[in-house]
Amino acid sequence: MPTPTFRNLPQAKQDRILMAAETEFSQRNVDNAVVSNIVRDAGIPRGSFYQYFASKDDLYVYCFETLREERRRYVEPAFTYYKTQPFLDFFEQFYVRDSSFLLRHPLHIEMGKVMYSHARGVSLGLIQGVQRRYKDIFLVGIDYDRENGRMRKDINAVVLADLCVHFVTDVFIFQNLTELLSLTSMETHFRATVDIIRHGVE
Secondary structure (H helix, E strand, C coil): CCCHHHHCCCHHHHHHHHHHHHHHHCCCCCCCCCHHHHHHHHCCCHHHHHHHCCCHHHHHHHHHHHHHHHHHHHHHHHHHHECCECHHHHHHHHHHHHHHHHHHCHHHHHHHHHHHHCCCHHHHHHHHHHHHHHHHHHHHHHHHHHHCCCCCCCCCHHHHHHHHHHHHHCHHHHHHHCCCCCHHHHHHHHHHHHHHHHHCCC
């Protein structure tokens, strides 16, 4: 994470360094990312880099966590549905807001594509951490519905929670397959899948 020296920089300079790092990490995984590219794009001396971050991995984690926090704040309004409405209604609100954020932040999608394509080391740890956080949130909501008669008690909560986690994270995989990804296409696919979950196939 950043040193106190970095945190004491003017916000504009912090933002410039972060943008340079996001650009590099959206093109190369953390193992292959080049510090000289980051310092050049940020307009800082190479020696300053190590006054701000202990390592390239530290900067990578900071970039990821900064974007994740922006994403969390953007999705937060969906939580007015959490446990107050059926879980799948909450999850639809969550998914649509989350997808909207990602489509408005293409560097985040590009970083995600690179991360999921090189899921090892620090990248794998970040992916697993996010997936655990999502799964814990979803399990609580699913169990609440099961206990309060909004969902069948025999529903496998773990499987449904895993499916929801895949929905939220697979946008990076979908983007690898098509350059035509749009909020409309994602919503259409999501609602068709949720309809199958609600009503089954038999």
